[in-house]
Amino acid sequence: MKKTTKYVMGLGALVASAIVLVSADHIDAPSTAGTTSDIADFYAFEPSEGSDNTVFVVDVQSNVLPELAYGTFDEDVLTEINIDLDGDLVEDQVIQAIARDGRMYFFGPATPSQTGLNSQVLTDSPLGDVEISGATPIVESANGVSLFAGPRQDPFFFDFFQFNAVISPDMESAPGGFLPPEEAADTFDGANTLSIIVEIPNAMLGAPTATNALGLTVYKTWVTTNRKQ
Template sequence: MKKTKFLAAIGGLGLAALSVFLIAADHIDAPAVAGTSTDITDFYAFQGENPDNLVFVANVQGLLAPGQPTEQAIFDENVLVEFNIDKTNDLVEDELIQAIKRNDSMYFFMPTTNSQTGLTSTINAATQIGVVKISTTTDVQTSTNDDGFKFFAGPREDPFFFDFVQYGEILAGNAPGGFNNPGSDTFAGTNVLSIVVEVPKSKLGSPTPGANPLNPSARLYNAWVEAKRKQ
């Protein structure tokens, strides 16, 4: 039912609006990555259930259809996903956690000294910090390493919510009344591929204050995620 509504909404908007319609958060945000295995859809970073930990979530390959066998949602072995953490407010990462699929598992690496601050990365196999079997709907796998890191990879419900159809109508000049109340979640019923890492804050080290000009004394990490393809 949701899928039917979803497709009907796309049809109603017309092909010209399709590229506008399907982008939100970072889903299909640019022509070169749209619909590819490097397309990052969302990034989350929050304090864990254990307040001594931070959780990083990277979602890729969005808008996987509801009801579709999750076996069709496959991580690409040629795509490296990187969590970047800057502690010194120069927007150059000081800590790096890398994730890549091999066979039935996701492998994680954390180089001790990060010399990979540009657009090209390599993997040093000796810096592996963890591995977890990729989950399915019925077989949910997580792992923990000796330092207290936790790892997960697999298809999940897309946590993003937004009435993107109506936003498209507004941008197109078709909705002078603005948003509808209540709105309709365009991303309801769709899945993504999630990579989740929980990291003890002690393993990241403390950030220096100054990232936020509105609150200069706050100690904030600058965090972002990158997707890189093997050449």
């Protein structure tokens, strides 16, 4: 009860004003680049073969260096994991995350009050909250749910400058194309993203109905960020 009270009070302004948030896509609008409304990566996977859980990882605001104080999650941005359970490409369940005063608050999974570009924070479906910190391990919440929010190492090995040379119109600066792994440079080595991680039992989501290229049954899922208007 004490934790629930803190949860509601921390988002009291959201409840009172019935905030509507509008979605944005990765780098499509200049105002999102480099902010925590800028989606870098989204992953959904089983933590181990045959697991009854699914892990969702959302990476935002790339190029946060470990040598520097990492950026903070924007308190005006709602991150929303959308899950389609009937194949119509409309979200049937959502998991939401929004930051307040150094903590990330999670809501859902629940049926959204509206679908598409607009969202409202589902304050009547609290899932848990964690401190935003790179030093804090994933925190296990109630009902077998685990949560995390904070900086994590950028997962990609990507020779960015060689890539730009290869795609240049004349290709004169990269006549041999891409470099072999032993010669390529990991341009983003040492760079962080800000990550939001949820591991949750599938029983809380509903049965997956899609089939991937490997013939495995999976969820149809995508992520959006929504900024307060």
